[in-house]
Amino acid sequence: MAKQVKNDLYFNPRIQVIKVSNEGIIQETNKTFFDWDIKTSIYEAHPFFEILRTFAEEDTGQEELNFPCIHLEDDQSERICDVSFAFATKDITIVLFDYTQKYKDLNKIAQQRNESVLLAKELELKNKFLLEKEEFKNSFIANINHEIRTPLTSILGFVEVLEKTKLTFEQEELARIIKRESLHLNALIDDMIDLSKIESGTLKILEERFSFQELIKGFETSYSKVAKAQQISFETHVEKGIQEYLIGDRTRVYQILNNLLSNAFKFTEEGKISLSITKNYQRTNKVSLTFKIEDTGIGILEENIPYLFERFTRFDLDKRVSGTGLGLAIVKNLVELLNGEIKVDSIPEKGTVFTIKLPFRFELLKSSPTQKKKKYTLPDTKNKFRVLLVEDEEVTQYLIMKILISKGNFYVDVAMNGEEAINHIERRKYDLILMDLTISKIDGYQATRIIRNNYGDKFISEVPIIGISGKADETERDKCIRSGMDDFITKPFEQEEFIYKITKQIAKKATH
Amino acid sequence: MKLSKKVVLLGPFGVGKTSLFRRFVDNEFSEEYKVTLGVQIKKKVVQLPDGRELSMIIWDTEGHSDNVEDTRKSYLLGSHAFIYVFDLTRKETYASLNHDIDYLTKTYPKVVAKVIGNKLDLVNEKEITSQLKEHNIEFDCLTSAKTNKNVQDFFSDLATEITKT
Numbered sequence: 001m002a003k004q005v006k007n008d009l010y011f012n013p014r015i016q017v018i019k020v021s022n023e024g025i026i027q028e029t030n031k032t033f034f035d036w037d038i039k040t041s042i043y044e045a046h047p048f049f050e051i052l053r054t055f056a057e058e059d060t061g062q063e064e065l066n067f068p069c070i071h072l073e074d075d076q077s078e079r080i081c082d083v084s085f086a087f088a089t090k091d092i093t094i095v096l097f098d099y100t101q102k103y104k105d106l107n108k109i110a111q112q113r114n115e116s117v118l119l120a121k122e123l124e125l126k127n128k129f130l131l132e133k134e135e136f137k138n139s140f141i142a143n144i145n146h147e148i149r150t151p152l153t154s155i156l157g158f159v160e161v162l163e164k165t166k167l168t169f170e171q172e173e174l175a176r177i178i179k180r181e182s183l184h185l186n187a188l189i190d191d192m193i194d195l196s197k198i199e200s201g202t203l204k205i206l207e208e209r210f211s212f213q214e215l216i217k218g219f220e221t222s223y224s225k226v227a228k229a230q231q232i233s234f235e236t237h238v239e240k241g242i243q244e245y246l247i248g249d250r251t252r253v254y255q256i257l258n259n260l261l262s263n264a265f266k267f268t269e270e271g272k273i274s275l276s277i278t279k280n281y282q283r284t285n286k287v288s289l290t291f292k293i294e295d296t297g298i299g300i301l302e303e304n305i306p307y308l309f310e311r312f313t314r315f316d317l318d319k320r321v322s323g324t325g326l327g328l329a330i331v332k333n334l335v336e337l338l339n340g341e342i343k344v345d346s347i348p349e350k351g352t353v354f355t356i357k358l359p360f361r362f363e364l365l366k367s368s369p370t371q372k373k374k375k376y377t378l379p380d381t382k383n384k385f386r387v388l389l390v391e392d393e394e395v396t397q398y399l400i401m402k403i404l405i406s407k408g409n410f411y412v413d414v415a416m417n418g419e420e421a422i423n424h425i426e427r428r429k430y431d432l433i434l435m436d437l438t439i440s441k442i443d444g445y446q447a448t449r450i451i452r453n454n455y456g457d458k459f460i461s462e463v464p465i466i467g468i469s470g471k472a473d474e475t476e477r478d479k480c481i482r483s484g485m486d487d488f489i490t491k492p493f494e495q496e497e498f499i500y501k502i503t504k505q506i507a508k509k510a511t512h
Numbered sequence: 513m514k515l516s517k518k519v520v521l522l523g524p525f526g527v528g529k530t531s532l533f534r535r536f537v538d539n540e541f542s543e544e545y546k547v548t549l550g551v552q553i554k555k556k557v558v559q560l561p562d563g564r565e566l567s568m569i570i571w572d573t574e575g576h577s578d579n580v581e582d583t584r585k586s587y588l589l590g591s592h593a594f595i596y597v598f599d600l601t602r603k604e605t606y607a608s609l610n611h612d613i614d615y616l617t618k619t620y621p622k623v624v625a626k627v628i629g630n631k632l633d634l635v636n637e638k639e640i641t642s643q644l645k646e647h648n649i650e651f652d653c654l655t656s657a658k659t660n661k662n663v664q665d666f667f668s669d670l671a672t673e674i675t676k677t
Binding site: 068107117 | 574
C-alpha cells in the first residue's frame with residue numbers, strides 16, 4: 001500500500017507519507033516537508049505521534065483514524081496538517097496533508113471573531129475597574145472631607161472665640177494667620193469635593209430663578225474693597241437690557257466668576273481688573289451671556305495655556321501666590337456642565353482675558369420682588385432657651401456650648417449619642433435639638449425619625465432639629481430634610497450663620 | 513520504557529488555555545491573544561515525587577463556542593487527563609461547565625477531569641470564589657497564567673495523580 005501511495009503521490013508537494021512499524025520506527029517516507037530519517041522513532045519526531053503508543057499498547061480495533069488541523073513542526077519546517085493513520089497488522093501508514101495556508105486563512109477569521117468578543121469583555125472589565133477606582137476615590141474624598149472638617153470647625157470656631165478676647169498685637173497676627181490658613185484648607189476641601197463630584201457625574205446642576213443683577217452687584221461690592229486694598233481699579237459693566245432675573249444655577253455661576261475674579265486679583269499687582277457682561281443672543285425665553293474677566297496682571301506664557309485648565313496646574317510664576325491648583329479645572333468643568341464655553345487670551349506681563357459664554361433662561365412677562373434674607377428674632381421670654389446638643393466630639397461640644405452660652409439666651413444639655421438623646425428628650429422639654437449625623441448607636445437621621453414618629457407629645461415630636469455634618473453636599477441636606485430635620489448646617493460654620501439658623505427655627509416654632 | 517501521559521486542555525475560546533500551556537511548558541506569557549486553530553501539542557518532562565520521570569504530552573485544543581461536545585473526538589482519544597479551563601472574568605465561559613464536565617466524565621469515565629478557573633490576576637479571589645459557589649461551579653484550582661500563580665503546582669499534582677491511575 002505504501003509503495004502504491006508513494007508512486008501516486010510522491011510529487012505532490014502537499015502530501016507526505018510515512019510508514020512506521022508498530023513500535024513506531026520509521027520504515028519509509030518521502031520526506032516531502034519533514035526530513036525525518038528512516039530507522040528513527042516517529043515518537044521523537046513530534047510529540048503528536050506519541051498518540052500511536054496508546055494504539056500500540058491497547059488494541060483499539062481502529063483501522064483508520066483522522067486528526068484534522070494538527071500543528072507539526074521540527075527544526076526546519078512548520079506545517080498545519082490533517083493527519084491520517086491507517087493501521088495494518090504489522091505497520092501503520094501515516095499520511096500528512098499540508099493545509100497550512102487554508103488553516104492560516106481560517107485562523108484570521110477566527111481571530112477577528114474571537115477578538116471582538118474578548119475586546120468587548122476587556123473594555124467592560126477596564127470600565128468596571130475604572131468605576132471601582134472612581135467610587136473608591138470619591139468615597140475616600142467624602143470620608144476624609146468629613147474627618148478634616150470636624151477638627152477644622154473647631155479650629156475656626158475657637159479662632160473666632162479667641163479673636164474676641166484681649167490679645168496682644170502679635171497674638172492677633174497669629175490668630176489671623178491660623179484663620180487664613182484654615183480658610184484656605186477649607187477652600188481646598190471644597191474644591192476637592194467639587195472636582196470629585198464633577199468627575200463622578202454626581203454634581204447636580206440646579207435650575208433656579210435668581211437675581212442676576214444682585215449677583216453682579218455682590219461682586220462689585222466685595223471686589224471693590226479688595227481692589228482698594230490692593231490699590232488697583234475694578235470695574236463692572238453690564239449691558240443694558242439683560243434681564244434682572246435669570247433661571248440657571250446661581251451657585252455655580254457665582255463659583256465660576258468668583259474663581260476667575262479671585263485669580264485676577266491674585267495675579268494683578270497694578271492696573272485694573274474688569275468684569276463685563278454682554279448679551280450674546282436672545283431667543284424667546286433663552287439668553288446667552290458673554291462674561292469677560294480682564295486683568296493687567298502677569299499674564300500666561302503661550303506654551304502654558306494648553307495646561308491651564310488641568311488639575312493641580314501651577315506655573316512657576318504662581319508660586320508667589322497661594323492657591324489649590326484646582327480652581328481653573330473646576331471652572332472649565334462647571335462651564336461645560338452649564339453647556340457654556342470658555343477661552344483665554346493672554347500676553348505675558350500685559351494681562352489676561354477669560355471669556356465665558358453661558359446660556360440662561362428667563363421668565364417671560366413676570367417681575368418678582370427681591371428676595372431678601374428674612375430677619376428672625378428670638379421670642380421675647382424671661383426664660384432661657386434649652387438646647388440639646390447631640391454630638392460625640394468633645395471639641396465640637398465645647399465650641400458650640402461656648403458660642404451658645406456666650407449669647408446668654410441658652411441652656412445647653414449634651415448627649416453623646418442617639419440613645420442618650422432619646423433619653424434626654426423623654427425627661428426634659430427642649431426648644432431645639434442640634435443633631436450631629438454621625439453619632440454612635442443610633443445615628444442622627446434615625447434619632448430624628450424616632451423623635452418625629454414615636455411620640456404623641458407635640459413638645460417632643462415637633463421640636464425643631466438642625467442637622468450638623470462635615471459633609472457639605474445636597475445629598476446630605478436632602479437626607480436630613482427627608483429624615484424630618486428642619487434645617488442643616490455644614491461644619492465649619494460661621495457663628496453668625498449658626499446663630500441665625502437656631503434663631504430662625506426657635507422663632508418659627510414660637511409662631512407655629 | 514518512558515512513562516508518557518496525554519493531557520488535553522479544553523474549554524471555551526479566549527479563556528487562556530494556550531497561555532497556561534505556554535506558561536507550563538516554556539514558562540512564557542504574552543498579553544497578545546492568538547486564536548488556536550485545531551490543536552498544538554508539546555511535551556514537558558516532569559519529575560515525579562518518587563523520582564521517576566513523566567513525559568506529559570499536552571494537547572492545547574481550539575476553544576469551543578457552545579459546549580465541549582464541539583471538540584473533535586479524535587483529539588480526546590487516548591487521553592489520561594482533561595483540564596477544562598474557564599475564564600474567571602467571563603461568566604459565559606462557565607455557563608455550560610457543569611454540563612460539559614458531566615459529558616466528559618460519562619463519555620470518558622477512565623480519564624481524570626480537572627477544572628481550572630484562569631485569569632485570577634484580574635479578579636478578587638474571595639469575591640469570585642463566593643460567586644462561583646453561588647453558581648454551583650466546582651473547580652479544582654484557580655490560576656493566573658500571567659503571574660504563574662498556582663500553574664506549576666497544579667500540573668505537578670496532576671502528574672502525580674495520573675501516574676497513580
